[in-house]
Amino acid sequence: MKLQRAHAGALREAGILTDDDLANLQHGLDAIEREYGTAPCPASDAEDIHTWIESTLTERVGHAGRKIHTGRSRNDQVATLLKMYVIEAGEALSDDLESLIRTSCRRAKDWADLVFPLQTHNQFAAPGSVGFWALRHATAFDRVRRHLRFCVSHWRLRCPLGSGAVAGSSIPIDRRLQAEALGFEHPSRNALDSTTTRDECVELLALAAQVALHLQSFAADVIVFTQTPLGWTVYPRSFATGSSMMPNKSNPDAMELLRGECCAVVTAHGHALTLLKGLPGGYNRDLQCIKPLVHETVEKLTTLCRMAGAFLEQLDFDADRLAASLAQGGIGAALHMERKVLDGLALREAHHAVAAEVQQHGPSAVTADASDAARYRTSGGASPAEVRRIADEIQQELG
């Protein structure tokens, strides 16, 4: 409807509509909006919703209705409406990410002093704060959020409306008026490109895939932390399922579903690329197939983001089990080696010395305890203080 109004305004300016026409159309649009606002689209013989609006307008306001489609085409209309949807979805996703980042930062501070074995290669590697782990996800989501913010402004740069079917129009419509009325900065620069491209969909889907990749990685982490015999998490029961055959089991089903459902979002981008590949220039009806793909992907991702946030709120950790794990895997080795370096040994010599100790006495020679995490002194490191500092910094940036 916003698009109809923007177009009508430009038609008035171009002298195609009289003041009366414009007033009539606006009343007509108001009436349709009141009547159908949130209702599902009425059954009709019209080829599509756009044709239906035009004919309904004409029924209600007569002559002016027959003028509303002047200087435009379904091709530029659908391109514009889809771009507007993508912008809105991008903003909503940015909000969902913001909320997830806030939760992650809050939990990072809650868990800043809870020390456990960080892992690389699925091996215990070094002591670090559970909060540091939570902050990993805040950092990753925040990085994508910044990229997404750029993309929203990038999509707003150019408005397709006024591109007509493929070549523009001989009606002297001022496309700047339309662009501004619809929240864009400028009209687009090439009508053929504007009616052919779906770049904003591809870009949104690429970012959605990235978010989904991070979400499934979060889920994978939680599943690992929950596994036998680690049992580090106090896994929220409302996100678990029992076993029909094994009475001993409670399974992290919600996280497995999160990991699995993310794949629909991860692969939607490739679906869109396959769809667009090989198409001739200019509008082709195949382009309509990207609309449900974007809608479904956005809706699924929204659900998954919120589910991850709700889960993170309820997740807890078993401090005793975390502490017990610190004794395994010789995870104090690197800190032990660095102490020798700080005491004057060259790194490579310290490395050999510690390796020899491990060889002789086993990994238990270089265990860690919870206090060791405080020894990291680099920014972005795994010490409790640094976790708090970074979490605060990110929260403050979000405002």
Add this chain to the structure above:
Amino acid sequence: MKLQRAHAGALREAGILTDDDLANLQHGLDAIEREYGTAPCPASDAEDIHTWIESTLTERVGHAGRKIHTGRSRNDQVATLLKMYVIEAGEALSDDLESLIRTSCRRAKDWADLVFPLQTHNQFAAPGSVGFWALRHATAFDRVRRHLRFCVSHWRLRCPLGSGAVAGSSIPIDRRLQAEALGFEHPSRNALDSTTTRDECVELLALAAQVALHLQSFAADVIVFTQTPLGWTVYPRSFATGSSMMPNKSNPDAMELLRGECCAVVTAHGHALTLLKGLPGGYNRDLQCIKPLVHETVEKLTTLCRMAGAFLEQLDFDADRLAASLAQGGIGAALHMERKVLDGLALREAHHAVAAEVQQHGPSAVTADASDAARYRTSGGASPAEVRRIADEIQQELG
């Protein structure tokens, strides 16, 4: 080497290296650089290039060499080097796009007055300038170029170096010094995230896919323009191949190969996502598999961009065949209808009137001639003057 120097500088600052150590290391690095600069990596028993550099340094400068790996890990080293490669590749790709945009704009102006039938749905649709078509591709490439420029700055925001294996280090290294020395704005915020993520690779590959999608669309257009019986192009012979069985044929092979080769670039993003899916947090060796993927994709895309540019320089059009096509498909219909609107008819009535004419007299009632393209009056439209204006505008923005 740049990374080695940046790290050595930070180690000096942290008191791990003496001034002498630093000078020795710098001489050692200079010598290695002189000797191996552009040569292929020497055969060696070392686990990887990083270990080789360390042991070679140690051979040459002794003690100081044993200190160079202090406070860092292969995990943060490879993450940093890969990110630096992605930044460089992003800048080079941006330059290649710029060059392609300049060529497209130049050709757009060369062909601004050459009018032909624009197509939608593989049907002749409306008269427009061939230059308008060339400008479509300039506009599309320019849009991706802007996004890429953002990404380069986005990747430069945070430097992974100093993240260590997973948790940072207890050696008080000033990561800001390292970041600045390597051209980044800040050190990264979470060592676990920094050693796990390959977001910059994923983002580069997403943009590469988008460029490749546009390139194959360009190729598909040229193939259509070259087809029997259109024969619109004067297809450059050095980009064609004859037929072994049909002496009558000369085939647009280079454009078919461009369309085909682009698919490797289009699908590399999905390959990377599949690779990253399901990995546990923290460094895993799988992450190394993304490196050759990014390298090969970047190199292929570079070749394809340059090939498209070289082709565009040599492409020409057959003005007579273009003009002959204007008489087909009734492509003057929309302009004819809009003339009735400008004369006072409501759009929908004008639409019916023209449809009736076409029904009665066939499409020949509404043919177009070359002068009709000048009638478009919207910005971004298919008229020769507008094509020139926009091409100039884009060129000026590139500076």
Add this chain to the structure above:
Amino acid sequence: MKLQRAHAGALREAGILTDDDLANLQHGLDAIEREYGTAPCPASDAEDIHTWIESTLTERVGHAGRKIHTGRSRNDQVATLLKMYVIEAGEALSDDLESLIRTSCRRAKDWADLVFPLQTHNQFAAPGSVGFWALRHATAFDRVRRHLRFCVSHWRLRCPLGSGAVAGSSIPIDRRLQAEALGFEHPSRNALDSTTTRDECVELLALAAQVALHLQSFAADVIVFTQTPLGWTVYPRSFATGSSMMPNKSNPDAMELLRGECCAVVTAHGHALTLLKGLPGGYNRDLQCIKPLVHETVEKLTTLCRMAGAFLEQLDFDADRLAASLAQGGIGAALHMERKVLDGLALREAHHAVAAEVQQHGPSAVTADASDAARYRTSGGASPAEVRRIADEIQQELG
């Protein structure tokens, strides 16, 4: 329900159920089937449909209901039900392909004498029968159908039921009875593999992708045949859409939608692979996400196959326009050259001779007429007689 009965039979055989238990369970299952047969699943607190059936059975038949889940798990149940669905879907798809092949063969014979320019590289290449083109699609679909027939028998080889949660069961159930009752040849060989694998889904999706690839290729052909200025098809109006801005146009929207919708089917296989990648062995809940993917893909593909068949029934060709095109592109060149070979020239000399003629007199020196298609003498070639022969052969094989 079939699965419940098969399992109950095996439990009776194993001595877990008495004859009375078995009779009770069968009455209970009959009653549930009568009541809910085709109705949607009732609202319930049960964790899933399987748990609901068990508790409903228990409500109705008491004690015996509490025994039905003996020696099985949801893990082997869902694997078995999904495999049974895949087998059924494979058979239904095979039927749909068969029907499409029959239609294609029939149309091939209808159009066997309609000669037009076959294309390679989007260039007119050689005269051939339109029926020959229709037969291309019959041949391709028939090839996939054979592969699919194999897969259905391949899937029937091994029944997962009786694999339990992961390791089988200590209840001595005779899995051969279950397998036979459910239409499989043998029980599966490894319970861990049986509860982990979704190979049959992956294989069905791979074949579905191949069918979709052929369908979109069919659509792409029709779009090309319909384009301006060829206009070879009499495109069925009920599959077309007009233009809102260009009164001259009627667009092949249904074929564009077919080409576009196929991409959802083409990419579902990659979606499944991404989902399965990185999963640990043994059942994980992620596996459930493949079920809706397979369902939706199968349903979409069914619709698209039938749409293609319905379209093919209504498609027609414009004999005059086909004939007019024979004069273009010098498409008689290869036959002309081969005549010289049959007259005694070596092929390479004949090739040079014809190339020289084309160079001197243009492509019009080597045009074709409709009778030329009859000159092909190789099996599988483009002559009307061979098209009829092969179409008959394929139809006879289908029986």
Add this chain to the structure above:
Amino acid sequence: MKLQRAHAGALREAGILTDDDLANLQHGLDAIEREYGTAPCPASDAEDIHTWIESTLTERVGHAGRKIHTGRSRNDQVATLLKMYVIEAGEALSDDLESLIRTSCRRAKDWADLVFPLQTHNQFAAPGSVGFWALRHATAFDRVRRHLRFCVSHWRLRCPLGSGAVAGSSIPIDRRLQAEALGFEHPSRNALDSTTTRDECVELLALAAQVALHLQSFAADVIVFTQTPLGWTVYPRSFATGSSMMPNKSNPDAMELLRGECCAVVTAHGHALTLLKGLPGGYNRDLQCIKPLVHETVEKLTTLCRMAGAFLEQLDFDADRLAASLAQGGIGAALHMERKVLDGLALREAHHAVAAEVQQHGPSAVTADASDAARYRTSGGASPAEVRRIADEIQQELG
């Protein structure tokens, strides 16, 4: 060369070549084969290898060389050669799978009595034999091998040679002779389909993806078994790498690389589909891009299969650590429950009873010991005896 000889034979039969021509060509082909047999392709101005062979033949044997390309085209030649390559690659892959299956069966028997906790949902689930785990992979590979055997015979059904450029030929070549000489059953049925399709490549890539999916799943299992604190494997040192920063660590790099490298194979199928999507019917040069993709994928997969086999030979398990894990996770629960069933309780009651015990006394109430695995009595279950039986059965089937 085989193709050249088959074609020459058919040309002799068709009367195009004399007996002398045929003898000359065969000598020429012998000479070329002797000279260039295993050497890389010589530098040349020829458009491609096929043209080079023709001109080299002509240099050496004169007139007969000019006849060799009669009745064929590069289009059917490349289709035939590629199909022959796919058949060979399919057979080689089948052999590699066979070898991997044999190794897996052998190891399954080696480890038949080694009992450990089988996992579902990353949780310890039930006791089972390590050999049972090895057998899972044998079973999976064997399933794909059967499918692959079918496909090889499926690809051999129809030979493309003799399809010419698109329509066959007017030279009366007996395509059955060609087909037989090249090891196919019949000539293909539609020349347009034969020169357009790459179905055999798509099918090989789909199967390759499935093999790669199983290989990465094998790798993922090993990584999990090797993780801290499980340490179940005695991970072969030649497949591991140390840590540059953490002297305590030895990482399962080879398995991570296997998991990562598999993704190139997993995604090649999608790459091929993207390449083929949107192509017009008839030969297009894009089709050549599938050749390197298939080659590289086959070579990578071969390497990965052999690496997995070599690794499996060297892998060992730590019996003490396996046994220690049996006490964790209450993994005897299901067997405990089934004992109650065998003693007369209904399953659901037994389930409640065991759940209550676990609730009251913790998982330690239902631990398992190594002897428990022998209690499974279903075929395909996790008992040592059944593992041996199935391993033998599979080995015998392979012959």
